[in-house]
Amino acid sequence: MLLKILRNGLGSLIVVLDQLTRPAKMQRTAELQALVDEQSSEMVLYQLFACPFCIKTRRAIHRLNLTIEMRSVSDRSPYRAELEQNGGKIQVPCLRLKSEDGSDVWMYESSDIIAYLDSQFGAPAQLQS
Numbered sequence: 001m002l003l004k005i006l007r008n009g010l011g012s013l014i015v016v017l018d019q020l021t022r023p024a025k026m027q028r029t030a031e032l033q034a035l036v037d038e039q040s041s042e043m044v045l046y047q048l049f050a051c052p053f054c055i056k057t058r059r060a061i062h063r064l065n066l067t068i069e070m071r072s073v074s075d076r077s078p079y080r081a082e083l084e085q086n087g088g089k090i091q092v093p094c095l096r097l098k099s100e101d102g103s104d105v106w107m108y109e110s111s112d113i114i115a116y117l118d119s120q121f122g123a124p125a126q127l128q129s
Helices: 002-020 030-040 052-063 078-087 110-121
Strands: 044-047 069-072 094-098 104-108
Touching (some): 044 052, 104 110
Antiparallel strands (some): 094 104
């Protein structure tokens, strides 16, 4: 119980610090942003609000100016069961994206997710048309 209170308190503090120090969004032309929005629209981030690794991932999503749906997997959320059933485990952050053949890919680990997003959307020349 005490550990949960401490974890939630520290998580809330990290959320506040994140809001105060949030990076600027990447600027793109309207056409390029529309392409990025289309490419990222089918992605979903399964996350917890005060999880430090989820905050790190959300900061990257904000910095890259991506439109990715956020789904909370808190205790009573239906997305928790969806993550466990389809992704194989309850671990956040988890990015669900579509592979080239249309099947779902479940990517875990904040550093892997951020590296993937940077490689796909970090530089305008890297966008697939």
